[in-house]
Amino acid sequence: EAGVVQSPRYKIIEKKQPVAFWCNPISGHNTLYWYLQNLGQGPELLIRYENEEAVDDSQLPKDRFSAERLKGVDSTLKIQPAELGDSAVYLCASSRARGSPLHFGNGTRLTVT
């Protein structure tokens, strides 16, 4: 099966600019996650979707971050405006159901200058 696809792989922007990341999960996977990974650390959950519904967005900084998953398939994560501290790798993952392994994409490495 095809894996989780993320784009772009790299993004460099100036602070205060907007940026968006895109994720296409594995076909048939209803649950989709966005994680943030800082250098030397484990992934940290930003938001979790079950189909179209965001069931856990408690750790998403809603003043500047937003996400959507239209039609319960692809998802986009947006930051507006970006800050220097947002520089990190943004990972998307999907799973078939609760209690199943997460399958990750290769992430988008964001650098904010």
Add this chain to the structure above:
Amino acid sequence: GESVGLHLPTLSVQEGDNSIINCAYSNSASDYFIWYKQESGKGPQFIIDIRSNMDKRQGQRVTVLLNKTVKHLSLQIAATQPGDSAVYFCAESGGSGTYKYIFGTGTRLKVLA
């Protein structure tokens, strides 16, 4: 690409030897545990999982042990190969009926030729 885990605990193992990577988890209510391998520039890759009703599970060259009494998880890799060099993360999930996968801080495995 930029390396994941520059400041992580490091385990150095001679090629052909067995490796043991340890993880302490935080939530006694967690009932599902996963080990991931992350190579530089890539997303975490699923290795093996275990549910809380088991103490041990074996895969190909890997074994996961779960000790619920002390909230400890370990990953054993038999006959470690150069391709096993990566950062390894454990993740816990399922506490309180949620499926927010929480990742540990990771261990860097270096295989010495």
